[in-house]
Amino acid sequence: MTKPSAPRPPSVLTIAGSDSGGGAGIQADLKTFAAHGVHGLSAIAALTAQHTRSVTAVHAPPVAFLRAQLDACFDDFDVRSVKIGMLATAEIVDAVADALALFPNVPVVLDPVMIATSGAKLLDDDALGALRTRLIPRARVLTPNLPEAELLLGRRIAAGADAEAALAALRALGAHGVLLKGGHLDEGDEVVDRYADADTTFAHRAPRLDIDGHGTGCTLSSAIAARLALGDDAATACRAGIDYVHRAMRDAYRPGRSAVSVLGHLGPLAS
Numbered sequence: 001m002t003k004p005s006a007p008r009p010p011s012v013l014t015i016a017g018s019d020s021g022g023g024a025g026i027q028a029d030l031k032t033f034a035a036h037g038v039h040g041l042s043a044i045a046a047l048t049a050q051h052t053r054s055v056t057a058v059h060a061p062p063v064a065f066l067r068a069q070l071d072a073c074f075d076d077f078d079v080r081s082v083k084i085g086m087l088a089t090a091e092i093v094d095a096v097a098d099a100l101a102l103f104p105n106v107p108v109v110l111d112p113v114m115i116a117t118s119g120a121k122l123l124d125d126d127a128l129g130a131l132r133t134r135l136i137p138r139a140r141v142l143t144p145n146l147p148e149a150e151l152l153l154g155r156r157i158a159a160g161a162d163a164e165a166a167l168a169a170l171r172a173l174g175a176h177g178v179l180l181k182g183g184h185l186d187e188g189d190e191v192v193d194r195y196a197d198a199d200t201t202f203a204h205r206a207p208r209l210d211i212d213g214h215g216t217g218c219t220l221s222s223a224i225a226a227r228l229a230l231g232d233d234a235a236t237a238c239r240a241g242i243d244y245v246h247r248a249m250r251d252a253y254r255p256g257r258s259a260v261s262v263l264g265h266l267g268p269l270a271s
Helices: 025-035 063-076 090-100 125-138 144-151 161-172 216-229 234-250
Strands: 011-019 040-050 055-059 079-084 106-108 177-180 191-197 202-209
Touching: 011 025, 011 063, 025 040, 025 216, 040 063, 040 202, 055 079, 063 090, 079 216, 079 234, 106 125, 106 216, 125 144, 144 161, 144 191, 161 177, 161 191, 177 234, 202 234, 216 234
Parallel strands: 011 040, 011 079, 079 106
Antiparallel strands: 040 055, 177 191, 191 202
16 A cells, blocks of 8 residues: 555546446557556546447547546646547547647647447547647557558558558658557557657567457557656657557457457466
């Protein structure tokens, strides 16, 4: 137990959607924060009815209530970093951007959640422009997968050379650093995640696991945010986050009736 006189522990805030199935979104974020030893805060930007097979309904709470959650978190906690996930509408994007503008030195990890693994659309058309102009330039790290990168750039990414070009184009949108996730791109037996910022470029290669994992993107962006809160630079945080997700996928399990697995967040602690 923390003594009353001890310094406040570092806190990481997730602004994202709730997953009623417990595998992605806010639920995955908080598990990841706990695994990294930081205090997890949450501002729920969307409620989803979902399980391991699909998203069946989405509800966005009133924007004023979202802002109240954000104000409450920043008012009382030592927020060292912020992870942003599902935001759904342009109005929500604007509310989040307005709140974060008051804290320009807090690093942001932006996971531009647009389409669920099941194929359900999670971002309104008018929110895409708001995301580009208001939040991407605020991001310390932008973490799109390939379908999300294609939507952001308006072009197809079909090969490794396309991914390299997309990485530069995504950086041109204004983010400090970009981690382009490679799980959706067929590059043989490996998954290649590509990172670039003004000082560092790397390609992280790992064996492709035969797992249909749920919540991998949420977990990765949350792990990066946790590492930033603990003092890592962006490139180091991304490497550590990728490794954490790879270990969590090895410990994945199937709580539902489908073949989709939920990551084992506590397994990496013993690795």
